[in-house]
Amino acid sequence: MALDKITRVSGRAVCVPGNDIDTDRIIPARFMKCVTFDGLGEFLFYDVRKNADGSDKPHPLNEPRFKGASILLSGMNFGCGSSREHAPQALQKHGFRAVIAEGFAEIFLGNSTTLGMPCVTASREDIARIAAAVEKDPTLAVVIDLVAKTVSFAGQSAPIAVRESARDALVNGRWDPIGELIEGASDASAIATKLQYMSA
Amino acid sequence: MAKTLFEKVWDAHTVRTLANGQTQLLIGTHLIHEVTSPQAFGMMRDLGLKVAMPHRTFATVDHIVPTDQVSEPYADPLADAMIKELRRSCKEFGITFFDRSTGKQGIVHIVGPEQGITQPGTTIACGDSHTSTHGAFGAIAFGIGTTQIRDVLATQTMALGRLKVRRIEVNGKLRPGVYAKDVILHIIATLGVNGGTGYAYEYAGEVFDRFSMEERMTVCNMSIEGGARAGYVNPDETTFSYLKGRPYSPKGAAWDSAVARWKAVASDPGCTYDDVVKINAADIAPTVTWGINPGQGVPITGTIPDPLKASSADERSSIEEALAYMKLKPGAPIKGTKIDVAFLGSCTNGRLSDFQEVARFLKGRKVAAGVKAIAVPGSQGVGLICAELGIDKVFRDAGFEWRSAGCSMCLAMNPDKLVGDQLCASSSNRNFKGRQGSPTGRTILMSPIMVAAAAVTGSVADAREVFGVSAN
Ligand code: SF4
Numbered sequence: 001m002a003l004d005k006i007t008r009v010s011g012r013a014v015c016v017p018g019n020d021i022d023t024d025r026i027i028p029a030r031f032m033k034c035v036t037f038d039g040l041g042e043f044l045f046y047d048v049r050k051n052a053d054g055s056d057k058p059h060p061l062n063e064p065r066f067k068g069a070s071i072l073l074s075g076m077n078f079g080c081g082s083s084r085e086h087a088p089q090a091l092q093k094h095g096f097r098a099v100i101a102e103g104f105a106e107i108f109l110g111n112s113t114t115l116g117m118p119c120v121t122a123s124r125e126d127i128a129r130i131a132a133a134v135e136k137d138p139t140l141a142v143v144i145d146l147v148a149k150t151v152s153f154a155g156q157s158a159p160i161a162v163r164e165s166a167r168d169a170l171v172n173g174r175w176d177p178i179g180e181l182i183e184g185a186s187d188a189s190a191i192a193t194k195l196q197y198m199s200a
Numbered sequence: 201m202a203k204t205l206f207e208k209v210w211d212a213h214t215v216r217t218l219a220n221g222q223t224q225l226l227i228g229t230h231l232i233h234e235v236t237s238p239q240a241f242g243m244m245r246d247l248g249l250k251v252a253m254p255h256r257t258f259a260t261v262d263h264i265v266p267t268d269q270v271s272e273p274y275a276d277p278l279a280d281a282m283i284k285e286l287r288r289s290c291k292e293f294g295i296t297f298f299d300r301s302t303g304k305q306g307i308v309h310i311v312g313p314e315q316g317i318t319q320p321g322t323t324i325a326c327g328d329s330h331t332s333t334h335g336a337f338g339a340i341a342f343g344i345g346t347t348q349i350r351d352v353l354a355t356q357t358m359a360l361g362r363l364k365v366r367r368i369e370v371n372g373k374l375r376p377g378v379y380a381k382d383v384i385l386h387i388i389a390t391l392g393v394n395g396g397t398g399y400a401y402e403y404a405g406e407v408f409d410r411f412s413m414e415e416r417m418t419v420c421n422m423s424i425e426g427g428a429r430a431g432y433v434n435p436d437e438t439t440f441s442y443l444k445g446r447p448y449s450p451k452g453a454a455w456d457s458a459v460a461r462w463k464a465v466a467s468d469p470g471c472t473y474d475d476v477v478k479i480n481a482a483d484i485a486p487t488v489t490w491g492i493n494p495g496q497g498v499p500i501t502g503t504i505p506d507p508l509k510a511s512s513a514d515e516r517s518s519i520e521e522a523l524a525y526m527k528l529k530p531g532a533p534i535k536g537t538k539i540d541v542a543f544l545g546s547c548t549n550g551r552l553s554d555f556q557e558v559a560r561f562l563k564g565r566k567v568a569a570g571v572k573a574i575a576v577p578g579s580q581g582v583g584l585i586c587a588e589l590g591i592d593k594v595f596r597d598a599g600f601e602w603r604s605a606g607c608s609m610c611l612a613m614n615p616d617k618l619v620g621d622q623l624c625a626s627s628s629n630r631n632f633k634g635r636q637g638s639p640t641g642r643t644i645l646m647s648p649i650m651v652a653a654a655a656v657t658g659s660v661a662d663a664r665e666v667f668g669v670s671a672n
Contacts, residue, residue, distance in 0.1 A: 085345035
């Protein structure tokens with residue numbers, strides 16, 4: 001199965017500020033009662049977006065001007081906590097194609113990459129600059145370039161960092177590793193037969 | 201060359217280097233549960249894939265099983281459907297399922313060790329971030345996402361970048377009333393919730409040498425709360441005697457050769473670490489959290505931080521956010537904070553020794569009026585032994601509800617939930633906003649004995665005072 005080569009993500013952006021935004025906040029556990037990931041998008045950030053009666057709380061994702069944003073901006077240690085893939089799935093199903101943050105939790109970064117959703121880091125100052133530009137003009141196009149390792153917006157540009165293994169996988173269209181893993185499966189079973197605990 | 205346990209296990213399980221530079225790593229043992237695996241089985245069916253090594257995957261149900269209802273169908277139709285889905289998939293693909301009818305069901309991180317499936321020198325993966333628990337045995341254990349569960353099912357391997365290793369040594373003696381939970385809360389408060397990013401933690405030193413397997417599991421369990429993908433303790437005689445005679449442990453001659461292998465897998469003297477952190481055991485106090493991540497902890501004798509005294513703008517805003525959510529007053533002592541619920545259980549502290557230790561002190565005491573207290577054994581096995589020893593009765597007599605095994609109020613995907621802004625003294629591992637089932641529910645993490653102290657006094661309390669723990 002041929003995968004897209006993800007070299008660039010271009011779209012409108014929205015900032016959900018804060019550090020240590022955990023996956024429980026991205027998708028509360030009660031919405032994980034599902035046997036497929038379809039339909040998770042509407043529960044993204046549910047408890048910080050909605051009151052108990054279902055009405056809206058003030059939240060960037062509830063603002064009409066940010067509707068259709070496909071790039072999320074945030075702070076440090078984004079996606080910490082639970083390993084639930086439901087979190088990046090909910091972001092993707094909601095329409096996000098990439099996340100720019102000051103830093104990411106490991107498992108979240110791995111899960112997102114495997115879904116073809118780049119997680120790139122930028123400095124706090126640069127994220128603040130993008131957020132300010134988007135605040136002024138929400139229709140602004142923000143462009144993440146994974147080859148040049150830059151993000152450009154409103155005629156400006158800033159450097160981004162991406163874990164090299166993730167960048168390679170995305171730009172070369174091998175972000176879902178299943179094909180490669182299957183190729184290595186016979187080598188794997190040869191090693192497994194040598195490990196006593198696996199053959200017993 | 202001298203190597204760490206991590207390097208030895210990683211090298212022994214390396215299949216090859218993938219095009220993007222990651223390693224294709226053989227996963228010896230795969231554990232699954234009802235919440236994160238049904239979608240993976242769906243992907244397998246869509247792609248027409250078979251399970252590569254069904255005998256190396258083990259399943260159980262824990263996250264959404266009700267702990268107050270044993271017979272099916274469960275009151276929650278979605279929960280019922282998910283459990284049936286797992287049962288169906290295990291049958292279809294030939295996977296061992298520790299279902300409730302087997303008497304071996306429980307939280308996946310309690311069942312693996314209990315059955316002797318978790319062994320030194322192995323690689324383990326599970327679609328749950330607390331898989332690091334299994335590292336207590338000298339295994340390298342990773343929490344993974346659902347697509348990776350698919351990868352492991354289909355190939356018994358996954359793609360992963362190599363981690364660095366940080367050795368965390370805790371030397372000296374813990375003071376009376378200080379437990380393994382305090383050790384890990386202290387480590388996280390010291391190194392930060394993302395201090396472990398990119399690392400596996402090797403826990404060592406005199407305190408870990410003396411710790412039982414259950415105490416080691418409590419610490420390894422919360423490695424992820426410090427940002428570390430994995431955490432482990434080198435295997436020793438304590439490890440071997442725990443494993444001896446368990447259902448999946450090697451038997452006879454195989455046992456002797458396994459022990460020889462397990463001894464050899466421990467980190468070599470003189471090996472190099474990417475980082476070393478040393479902690480003095482005497483500096484660790486009974487620790488409780490005051491905020492909305494597990495790193496926001498203070499000694500029970502401490503005060504709730506004041507944002508005005510923060511050392512940076514960042515710290516100030518995170519304290520403000522936490523205190524606004526927790527409805528706590530800056531500068532006030534954390535001791536004496538009123539609680540509504542006491543929860544004893546979870547994969548951090550739902551093991552036999554946790555209930556045994558609490559029962560010692562709980563005998564003859566009563567849960568304070570107005571406090572809802574629940575005790576949830578981590579597995580059917582734990583529940584059974586507690587019943588044999590009369591521990592369940594001690595809890596019931598004190599006014600705790602005694603439940604059947606599951607994750608229960610740790611993440612509240614089942615009927616056990618906080619209501620409104622209730623405040624819970626909890627032996628679990630996460631105090632995130634909304635974690636315990638109510639979007640405004642509040643959690644204070646602490647050791648089991650501190651949960652018991654909070655339950656009987658109705659507020660966050662120093663267990664050493666409540667139960668008269670003296671210096672000997
Ligand atoms: S007890 Fe809590 S942390 Fe542990 S596996 Fe269950 S839900 Fe996860």
